Amino acid sequence: MLPPTAALIATVLSHSQPSEHDGARAPPRYEREGREPIYNDHGVSGMSIMQRLLLTKERCTVVAIRSCVEWEPESFPLAATILGKPVVPLGLLPPSADAARRAATSGAEHATVRWLDAQPPGSVAYVALGSEVPLRMEQEHELALGLERSGIDFLWALRKPSGAGAAAVDADILPPGFQERTRGQGLVTTEWVPQMSILAHAAVGGFLTHCGRSSLIEGLLFGHPLVMLPIFGDQGPNARQMEAKKVGLQVARDENDGSFDRRVVAAAVRAVMADGEARRGFLAGAARMQEVVADTERHERYIDQFVQQLRSYSAVGATN
Incomplete structure (x- = not known):
């Protein structure tokens, strides 16, 4: 294969x-x-x-x-x-959507799912970029500050960035004061998370993803519009393909070195997550792909x- x-x-x-x-x-x-x-x-x-x-x-x-x-x-x-x-x-x-929904509504779920239980429907952007090719430290910081700047609630499954060092603790891989400033806006975890249960949860309204094939299928299985930040391998072609299908928006990046800043992260997250014409269009595109995946x-x-x-x-x- x-x-x-x-x-x-x-x-x-x-x-x-x-x-x-x-x-x-x-x-x-x-x-x-x-x-x-x-x-x-x-x-x-x-x-x-x-x-x-x-x-x-x-x-x-x-x-x-x-x-x-x-x-x-x-x-x-x-x-x-x-x-x-x-x-x-x-x-x-595709994995089983019904099994994920049952897990997301069970009483004995993961701490991240319990946190989602307290959030309004469709309000949270789930952020997960995988663990195989982590972002560089400076990119991780710009992503964090972009999420903060967007004003959108988020749940971030964070993996240690490239260059963080073996001894780095959780606080060291985020901008100074980030967790304190976003305490009412988001949750960051560096532990394993039940991704399918999170994506199945009613509080999740969008998915910030690296566009690996499995992640795309899992996100679109529940009709989530995408904020796309491809990093390596097939992720770039996948992201362009999904953007052409109008299921979401790529984070704007420098064509030469791939860099991005907090402003473009915030703009992409707001476009996909904030209620308005852009989000409605992305929801419609994601629903069309959901019909295929599901x-x-x-x-x-x-x-x-x-x-x-x-x-x-x-x-x-x-x-x-």
Whole structure:
């Protein structure tokens, strides 16, 4: 199984043309430069990620992708031609929304869910950027100050930023006085959180995400509009694809180095979360994508078709 369609196509094509075939618009310079290790870092294996991907593609019989034409109709039909292999959609493999809702309303849930219980419906922006590639310290501070400046209530699942140091305590990775100033506005936790239960909670009205595929699916499963801050890998193409579908807004960044400041963070959060025409548009876009993600029968059919495809290849191999 290979990466999501838009990102996979962008990666394969960028082997020779790094700026042309990537989502709704060309990727910024900082993202292109961030891909360089994919081509140039050969590591202990002596082979780069791109070399392994191309070798895998050449030697495989069929490509299975966690996607479907309903999710990305603009790119999925191109995959087989560009890859030169049959492409089988796996569907989106969404988690159970009902199980998450039950957990979110149970009496013995996580402390973050109990905090959400005290907040008005649709009022909280859930902030989670994953743990694989944390932001740099100065970016983490600008994000924090942008959340404060927005005036929107937030729940932030914070991971230690790059450069924080092994001995850093929780208070050290936030701007001075931030937690005191935002005590009535938000909750920051550096512990594990039950993300699905949080996203299922009625108090959550939007999702500030790095746009990893799983996070997008989980957020849109509940129809949440997105504030998008991609960091690495497939996240940039994913964010441009979602922005083109009008499910949210990317945080504006410097095209060369990817930097951003508190002003643009606050503007993006307010546009997506504050009641008004912009939010209503993003809610409508997220609802359209929710129809795709939440259709469990559709995704089960994709898995059944994938199993049948594997059986057909197995049968052909047995007769040869």
